[in-house]
Amino acid sequence: MNNRQITDRADLAQFIAASGGGPHYVYLLRVPDGELMHGGLGTPFYVGIGQGGRLFAHEEEARDPARSGAKVEAIRSIWAKGGEVVRTIDSVHMVEPWSREEELINSIGRLAEGTGPLTNAQTYAPSRKLDGIEHRKYAADHTESGDANAIPAKFKLRYTRLMAGPREPLSRTSVFGKIYTVAEANPGVTGEELVLLLSALDFTGNKSAYTQGGQVSSSWLVGYIEGGYFRSDRLHLQDFKQQ
Helix, strand or coil: CCCCCCCHHHHHHHHHCCCCCCCCCEEEEEEEEEECCCEEEEEEEEEEEEECHHHHHHHHHHHCCCCCCHHHHHHHHHHHCCCCCCEEEEECCCCCCCHHHHHHHHHCCCCHHHCCCCCCCCCCCCCCEEEEEEEEEHHHHHHCCCCCCCCCCCCCCCCCEEEEECCCCCCCHHHHHHHHHHHHHCCCHHHHHHHHHHHCCCCCCCHHCCCCCCCCCCHHHHHHHHHHCCCCCCCCCCCCCCC
């Protein structure tokens, strides 16, 4: 399968439209080293799925000095050498192509496992449904417990009273934006209560939710709540303070 190189957002939109409208696509970010690998020019360092302008989000992330990790460091390394990230589209789909993403990650290999150049943090499991809720990243945990709504025992903020933090997310429609909005409307809510409130929201439009039905698992929500509280580059949540 030959990849299509994408130059900018307009080029991406035109390609998606010409391919049937998608709206979902599988993409690869590549080093501009001229190597012919996995359907395109350039050694791949990240594989993802997305829609809209997701393809460009990682470069925007790399411009934020507070962000770190193998992926953003790979992008910064390319820029430091005077190059630009090579963006290619592998395929376009009507629904999120989880199996194709997983196939590519397994085929190319991850740095973390010593099997290849990809900076992907993990290889996601195939999607499963439990109590009508789709799972992917946390499928094994929930399938083992038999409860899609089980809050992990390791949740550090289960009984902590929370409120919106000092840093408002850039977008209220992002995952962190939705968490911030609910916390803002419910000051003093415990972490456990926040999970329950967020479980009623529709996260279909949030790629990281890995859901095609809109509902998400408690484990996924817990990860984002803790990220919004503990991460120094987030601070979207904080301990409740009586006004």
